[in-house]
Amino acid sequence: MRTIGNKIKNLRLQKGLTQEELGERTDLSKGYISQIEREISSPSIETLFSLLEVLGISAKDFFDEDTLNQKVVYSQKDVTRYEDPEQGYHVTWLIPESNEKEMEPVLLRLAPGGHFKAYEPSGSETFVYVLEGAVTLKLGRESFVATQGETLYYKASEIHQLRNDSKAETKVLVTATDSYL
Template sequence: MASDTRLQGARIRSLRKLKGLTLMQLSQRTGLSHGYLSQIERGISQPSVASLVEIAQALGVTMQWLFSDPKEGCQGEDRPHHERLVRKDQRIEIEYQDGIVDQLLTPRSNNNLEVIYSTYPSGTRSEPYSHKGHEAVLVLRGTLEVEVADERYVLEEGDCLSFTSSEPHAHRNLSDGETTVLWFITPASF
């Protein structure tokens, strides 16, 4: 994961410089400290979900832009289908500082819909964040608490919740074991 963290940091630094921003300006746009952003860019720290959303929004990109695409090295028959097909071993994967792992199941080129497979270790919790669009979450295994604005929902296996993504939302695994969910987000913002 360390090389993924360094690659992610390098992509953030590269895009920040391309946009002509200093670390201090990015800090002001995101509300994240200059030192923390520097650590992220150098691959020393992994950002939380909320921090990554802030960085991506401040840089004017979706979160997936900040990560390498396993399909870039794709050969053979899958190459022509990259606009439609994502094989299991070709998913873009993001691991956050708290151990939450997201895998993008839809192609990067799909700007209308994203489907994300997420795993939450026991007790993990995201910070509240918001973004444009709408989303729904379906619990595949475990128990996930989702807070939207000031309302809390406890979702069990098979439960599905939908909401407007511009409302601050956070989630927490209430299970003793791992919880897995599918997120459906429109438009693409991951």
Template sequence: MEEIHNRIKSLRVERNLTLKEMSDQTGLSLSFLSQIERGTSSLSISSLKKISDALGIHINYFFEEEQETQTFVMRADDHHSFTTTKGSQIYSRLTGTFNNRRLEPLKVTLPPRMHEEHPYSHSGEEFYYVLDGEVIFYLNNEKHHLYEGDTIHFPSSLIHQWENPLETESSVLSIVTPIIF
């Protein structure tokens, strides 16, 4: 497995973050982060969680082995749905599997009258295409009402949340970076 310190530095550089910016986001000292990236200091789980949050990834990323098999085609029967503890949306992963994947394509089903309670912001960018129904996106408190066939694309650093205003399900194609699930 690639060393954790190498993965941290690679992700930080990919996201054009300086050590100072990473220090500001994590609350960890600049010298400590530098030692981490050089592999000269050990890292607690709580510090790794702060770093993974700042990089916009799940902490599990650092413990996953590099994949030896690659899958480029995802058949409809292979789409597995899941939910998160933060919402009632149903996600279906649409992606293949290969090393250094950057995009997270998902089909997201929003239940009737779903309204995301808490707005979010993080690193990366997001693209949505409304497949069925209607979705309202709030970007920095500005309301954007989208209908079937409409798209929205924005930097994830904007404070954002969404809702389904209908009495029926709505579904969207979602493509986000970085990989979050």
């Protein structure tokens, strides 16, 4: 069962918001958002409803743990997309409620010189399969490069980031456990 803080964090990330942006939209501080996500603080009902409104989800859907009507097949109309042209990436969440699951599969396209967000250390395990091009994983102080047909698999125990240091677009399938994206 997912915690309230973990659900909020995953919804925020799925919407492509930083803690600061979510805080600005809800009149909460970045630090307080961080405390909620890490389960250090619990939001009041009013604060929770404010967060859910900004995150675009009803309280019923947020708390619904019903797996009896499990969806198995997903189509293009189910995906959620976010693009950041400044950072040079386009992310597609392949399963809409993956933020509620134990793993979160996404399709990530990186423009030449593009990079995805840098993430803090976590307990997540991450699988990256390179569909096209080449991707560089910065994991702590080390860098690892994988090319088309190769796979990266790592524990996210250090600051980590996916980058495209090549001159061609890169496309990767990323699946992370728990709360990577």
